[in-house]
Amino acid sequence: MATTEFIAAIELSSSKISGIAGKKNGDGSMQVLAYAREDATSFIHKGVIYNIDKTAQALTSIINKLESQLNNSIAKVYVGISGQSLRTVKNTVSRVLEEEGIISQELVDAICDENLEIPLIDMSVLDVAPQEYxxxxxYQADPVGVAGKRITGNFLNIVARASLKKNLEHSFEQAKVEIADLVIAPTALAKAVLTESEMRSGCALIDFGADTTTIQVYKNNILRFLSVLPLGGNNITRDITSLHMEETEAEILKQKYGDLLYKEEExxxxxxxxxEDGRSIEINALNNIIEARAEEIIANVWNLLQLSGYEDKLLAGIILTGxxxxxxxxxxxxxxxxxxDKVKTARFIHNSIYGFNDVLKKDGMQNTLLGLLAAGNENCCLQEVKPTPAANVTPSKSVDMFEDDEALKEQEVAARAAKAQREKEEKERRERERKEKERREKEEKKKKKKEGPNWFEKAFVRISNEIFSESDDIK
Incomplete structure (x- = not known):
């Protein structure tokens, strides 16, 4: 039976592209209905898309697999955006009133709009995490209605390289997949994994990914710091390959024998x-390699936590995931x-997720994808307007089937409007293609005219002149 109501989400990470579809139940839980993934190691590096064509092909495959499991079409998807260049930038905007008065919503909106005008070089603001005013x-979290003469808005802008968002949008456009909303993947993960108490008391969420490690700091339920470290689990795996093996085998050894506090028994x-080739490797030597790179990653994470200024305010400690x-x-x-003192691993998202447990909840690697699913709130199923069946009427009398049914009347009006809109869009599209074709032909003619005759035409004229010149000499 086809599923007609669901939320669909896609995560693009350094190691894979994952797609998921599910629905929210009345008790707040979520039922996962479909799941699919494609390897992305050859065209996504550190969360950044480098090959739009291959990404579009993978997205098409993901959508086809999800639709097959759902037995229905997907109209749009929620998409997580992350990457090496993702980080937060602080900004303040102040306004001084002529005399003390009540802070209005219009004034707060004007301050928020001015914050978005912050000058950034090759970067764009993806989202804003308002701090206290x-x-x-x-200090007030909600300044509207408070009396005062001077107001200063503190903002934490989540920014990234402009190409990050641009390449992502181009990939989905080429795959002909509509984006319902671009969601900051790390913040979606935090909302799904962290408890309200942890975010209020102060905590750091560390997401160990394949090529990157994302650090987030929360205090008083507000995001205070976000940064992405360009180091991850794949760096450890590649270090192990120095023992003369392929990355796939190195990854297996890391997962099976890896121990950051390994001690050789006497x-x-x-x-x-x-x-696989019969060689033997000392487990102690293997773990020396793993420990060295892990220590480097942890040291860099700690440096970023100190840079945030909240390293001594994390009452709920550090939460690890990924x-x-x-x-x-x-x-x-x-x-x-x-x-x-407090360090724990959040392997699973909230226990209100059901379905595909063996894939989604065994190691915490899909927590971000589940967070994106939880962030969605619109039905992503493709809604098709079906023709209303004709009523049985006697041939002798014409009956208006919509006369006493307002709902059917509204459906008919909506269907006609949708058809008219489709015809209008199709006409506009053909007109744009015609104009674009004419424009290209004109430019091509101008280019040929400007360049003059090509080498073949020049050669033909030169040879013709020589032939006729020799004929005149003979005469």
Whole structure:
């Protein structure tokens, strides 16, 4: 049976493109109805799309797989945006009133609009996380209705390179997939994984991805800091390949034998693991490589937490998620390196998610995708207007089937309006294509006229002149 109401979301990460569809139940839980994924290692690096054609092909495949499982068409999808260049930038905007008065919504809106005019070089503002407003000497989360003479708005702008959003939109446009909304993937993950108490008390969410590690800091239920570190689990895997093996085998060894606090047992022969080609590698040597790169990543994360200015205000501690968080003893090493008492791993999203548990909830690697699904609020099913069946009427008398049914009348009007709109759009499209064709032909003629005759025409004229010139000499 076809599913007619669902939310669809797509995550584009460094290792894969994942698609999901599900519906929200009345009790707040969510039922996952479809899931699909495609490998993205060859055309997405550190969250940035480098090959639009291959990305579009993968998106088309994802949509086809989801539609097959849903037995229905997808009209639009929610899309997560992230990447190496994603970060937060602080900005303040102040206004001084002529005399003390009540802060209005219009004034707050004007301050918010001015914040968006912040000058950025090769960057664009993707979203804004409003901080507290300072009215005279007092701080207010909601300034509307408060009396004062001077108001200062503190803003945290989430920015990224302009090409990040541009390439993403071009990929979906080429795949002919409509975007319902662009969602900041890290913040969607935080809303799904963190509790209200953790966000209020102060916490840092560390998402260990394949090529990047994302750091977010929350305090008083407000995002205070966001930055993306260009290091992730794949860096550890590539380091292991220095032991002369392929990345796929290195990833398996990392997951099976990786231990950040590995200690060799006292024995005459060291513990070893066997490779596919029959060679043996000491587990101690393997973990020395893993530990070195993991220590580097953790040290950089701690530096960014110190840069945020909230390293001593994290009462709820550090919450780890993502595939890299599955390394054995990651919590202990984080605790030792950062001197923070509370460190835990949030492997699963809220327990109100049902369906595909073996794929989505086993290691926390799909938490961002589930967060994007939870962020959606519009039906993504393609709604088709079906013709209303004709009523049985006697031939001797013409009956208006819409006479006593207002709902049917509205459906008929909507169907006619939709048809007229489609015909109008199709006519406009053909007219644009005609004008574009004429424009290209004119430009081509101008170009040929400006360039003059090509080499073949010049050669033909030169040879013809020589032939006729020789004929005149003979005469």
């Amino acid at each position: 300072r009215i005279d000497n007092n 024995s005459e022969t060291p513990a070893v693991c066997l490779l 595939g890299g968080a599955n390394l054995k003893n990651m919590e202990t090493v984080f605790h030792k390196r950062c001197k923070i």
